[in-house]
Amino acid sequence: MADAPTAPPPHPTHRSDLLSPPDELRRLRDESPVSEITYPDGTSGWLVTSYAAARAVLADRRFSVRNELRQFPVRSAETELKGQPAAPGWFIAMDPPDHTRLRRPLIAQFTMSRMRALSSKIEEITAGLLDEMAEHGPPVDLVEAFAKPIPSLMICEMLGVPYSEREQFQQNTETMTSFTSKPEELVAAYQEYYSFMDRLKDRKRADPADDILSGLIAADELSDAELIGVGLLLLSAGYEPPANMLSLGTYALLRHPAQLAALRGEPSLIDTAVEELLRYLSVLQYGVIRAALEDVELEGRLIRAGDPVTISLPAANRDPERFEDPDTLDVTRRSATVQMAFGHGIHQCLGQQLARRQLRIGLSMLLDRFPGLRLAVPVEEIPMRDDMRVYGVRELPVAW
Ligand code: HEM
Numbered sequence: 001m002a003d004a005p006t007a008p009p010p011h012p013t014h015r016s017d018l019l020s021p022p023d024e025l026r027r028l029r030d031e032s033p034v035s036e037i038t039y040p041d042g043t044s045g046w047l048v049t050s051y052a053a054a055r056a057v058l059a060d061r062r063f064s065v066r067n068e069l070r071q072f073p074v075r076s077a078e079t080e081l082k083g084q085p086a087a088p089g090w091f092i093a094m095d096p097p098d099h100t101r102l103r104r105p106l107i108a109q110f111t112m113s114r115m116r117a118l119s120s121k122i123e124e125i126t127a128g129l130l131d132e133m134a135e136h137g138p139p140v141d142l143v144e145a146f147a148k149p150i151p152s153l154m155i156c157e158m159l160g161v162p163y164s165e166r167e168q169f170q171q172n173t174e175t176m177t178s179f180t181s182k183p184e185e186l187v188a189a190y191q192e193y194y195s196f197m198d199r200l201k202d203r204k205r206a207d208p209a210d211d212i213l214s215g216l217i218a219a220d221e222l223s224d225a226e227l228i229g230v231g232l233l234l235l236s237a238g239y240e241p242p243a244n245m246l247s248l249g250t251y252a253l254l255r256h257p258a259q260l261a262a263l264r265g266e267p268s269l270i271d272t273a274v275e276e277l278l279r280y281l282s283v284l285q286y287g288v289i290r291a292a293l294e295d296v297e298l299e300g301r302l303i304r305a306g307d308p309v310t311i312s313l314p315a316a317n318r319d320p321e322r323f324e325d326p327d328t329l330d331v332t333r334r335s336a337t338v339q340m341a342f343g344h345g346i347h348q349c350l351g352q353q354l355a356r357r358q359l360r361i362g363l364s365m366l367l368d369r370f371p372g373l374r375l376a377v378p379v380e381e382i383p384m385r386d387d388m389r390v391y392g393v394r395e396l397p398v399a400w
Contacts, residue, residue: 008036008044011073011286011310018384019252020327021282021314025049029315034299037310040075045308046301047073049315051322051340053299057311058288058345062296065347067093069291071308089222089229092237092347099346105221106230106350109212115353118154122361125153130369138399139376147247147396150362154354155238159231160204160211168196176236180387197231234351241283242355244385244392246362249277251382251393252329253363254375259331264367273331274359279339280329282314285391288343316340370400 012024028035033050048054057063064070067086086093091102129149133140155161175181175189201213201224208214213231216222222230253260263273288311296303303309317339318326324335342349349355367373375382376397383394 007038007042010038010040011047013074013386015386019255019281019329021285021312021318025312025315026318029319032299032301034301034303036301037073039071039073039308041071043071043308045071045073046303046310048298048309048311049319050299051316051319054287054311054313054316054340055344056298057290057309058343058347060296060345061096062293063290063309064095064293065093065099065288065290066095069293069306069308070289071291072289073286073308073310087225087229087232089226089231090233091230092233096346102222102226102230103346103350105216105219106212108219109215110350110353114212115357118157118354119357119361121157122150122154122358123365125150126362126365130365134369139397140399142250142396142398143243143247143393144395146362146366147250148243150246150358151239151242154242154358155235158211158238158354159200159213159234160209161200161235165196168192174240193232193235194228197228197235200231201227237349238351238354240388240390242358244283244390245278245281245355245359247396248281248283248392249274249359249363250366250373250398251375251396252277252281253367254373254398255379256329259329260367263331264371267364267368269331270360270364271356272333272336274356274363275336275339276329276331276333277359278341279317279323279333279336281391282317282339282341283391284313284341284389285386286389287311287313287315288347313340313343370398372400374399 009024012022012028014024015022028047029049033048033053035047035049036044037047039045048057067084089102091099094102126146129146133145136145156165172189172193175185176193181189201217204211204214205217208218212234213227216227216230253263259273263269290309290311292303292305292307292309294305317323320326322335322338323333330336342352342355376399382396385392385394
């Protein structure tokens with residue numbers, strides 16, 4: 001009698017090195033860069049782990065980002081809510097032509113002059129936070145004192161959200177991106193978030209200022225519900241990844257003293273170092289997700305219409321075919337500029353230039369201000385965010 005077919009394994013999660021992706025991803029990439037995995041609801045789908053295959057999928061319109069089609073590879077509140085179409089304005093989960101129509105007016109708001117103005121704002125914000133740290137004295141939790149406030153103040157600035165209201169959206173974002181949130185908590189956080197943005201939009205309509213929301217209202221291309229959705233998307237997409245890159249990036253440098261010394265010795269390396277940290281850490285730990293709209297053959301495997309596909313950015317960014325000695329952090333690595341932490345194709349991160357500015361300015365100013373920066377507790381005591389969509393450290397006690 002033939003053996004019953006065994007179900008493919010789930011997405012791997014075990015890391016033997018806390019700064020590297022799950023070990024099993026390496027074997028999958030070497031053996032079969034497009035491999036079958038079992039999704040949380042029991043259906044079978046795909047995991048893409050090589051750089052070349054990841055780029056191919058992300059540039060291919062036969063793969064959709066629509067919420068109602070795709071599936072997240074590990075169990076979370078989001079998997080429970082699968083099947084719901086994206087809210088109006090939430091173009092990160094829409095295909096063209098809706099995606100194109102909603103993204104275009106926003107690109108027009110991300111102008112060079114606004115980015116420059118935001119850079120001086122990042123410097124001002126960072127200087128203020130570092131002053132507060134110095135005044136408080138060591139130890140300080142770098143996550144709360146530095147990594148979270150920089151992006152949240154930046155988004156408040158961009159959208160014209162009064163900073164006094166930031167805590168409300170920080171809490172809601174965390175609820176919405178945690179794997180341990182219950183579906184009803186997710187819905188409640190979203191509703192609170194929604195009415196907050198609804199009120200903000202009314203305020204901007206009555207009293208416009210030099211911010212993105214006012215600019216979108218003046219351009220008059222989006223409905224009220226879409227304006228709210230776009231504002232919410234920027235709030236949530238623009239907060240967790242940079243916050244975690246700032247704290248995990250600092251942690252990675254502290255754990256690689258020779259790299260930290262190289263950067264301190266040659267501050268102009270910061271641009272390359274930031275690209276390398278983005279590559280090495282790839283904080284979107286489960287990458288990005290799609291669903292096949294038709295049958296597609298890729299790397300000798302047949303992906304059937306309707307199959308969920310996960311593109312592992314962490315695995316792609318450690319692909320030895322693309323990066324020499326990929327598991328080594330090297331702040332002088334020139335090829336790091338082709339890293340894929342911001343995705344690829346039409347959904348490639350809209351906020352990447354702003355994110356780069358936050359990381360370059362934030363990390364340079366931190367290292368400059370505290371030449372003796374070090375961990376204040378043993379490495380084993382630093383709690384990791386392995387149950388969150390965005391990887392990082394929960395706390396980072398530092399001294400100097
Ligand atoms: C280090 C920081 C960041 C990382 C690693 C990151 C990563 C990503 C990735 C991988 C995607 C593609 C998602 C997909 O293909 O399904 C994306 C999309 C997006 N990101 Fe970022 N992001 C960062 C910062 C930001 C910031 C600061 C903002 C806003 C101010 C932002 C706004 C967006 C938006 C609006 C999209 C959707 C683009 C679209 O669908 O066309 N991100 N981001």
